Amino acid sequence: EVQLVESGGGWVQPGGSLKLSCSASGFAFSDYAMTWFRQAPGKGLEWVAALDADGTTTYADSVKGRFTISGANAKNTLSLQMNSLKPEDTAMYYCAAQMPPPFRLAPGCSRTFTCAYNYWGQGTQVTVSS
Numbered sequence: 001e002v003q004l005v006e007s008g009g010g011w012v013q014p015g016g017s018l019k020l021s022c023s024a025s026g027f028a029f030s031d032y033a034m035t036w037f038r039q040a041p042g043k044g045l046e047w048v049a050a051l052d053a054d055g056t057t058t059y060a061d062s063v064k065g066r067f068t069i070s071g072a073n074a075k076n077t078l079s080l081q082m083n084s085l086k087p088e089d090t091a092m093y094y095c096a097a098q099m100p101p102p103f104r105l106a107p108g109c110s111r112t113f114t115c116a117y118n119y120w121g122q123g124t125q126v127t128v129s130s
Helices: none
Strands: 003-007 010-012 018-025 033-039 045-051 057-059 067-072 077-082 091-098 124-128
Touching (some): 077 091
Antiparallel strands (some): 003 018, 033 091
């Protein structure tokens, strides 16, 4: 059974840091593209960052230079280091996994869309406020 379990969320003051973790099980973690999305109160899911199976990382403009996505294959763990946090970073953060080929994205689906990912965690809450 595939499982993704996020942890590390909490409350932090603006300018502070948090590190989120996503523990994966039930699949070959190193073969999958992994990602983080977030959902702010009253808003839709927003793509944050992705880590491809080849180690390539990409980021949303809103977090570029402040967040770092990484993976530890030996531990089946995905991380998101978040620095210089802002109140607008307040959201529920979710990790997700995309199956390797032969899985292909449907027409119109992009890696920054939720349709690109097959498995999801339950989320961890991040609150940034003074």
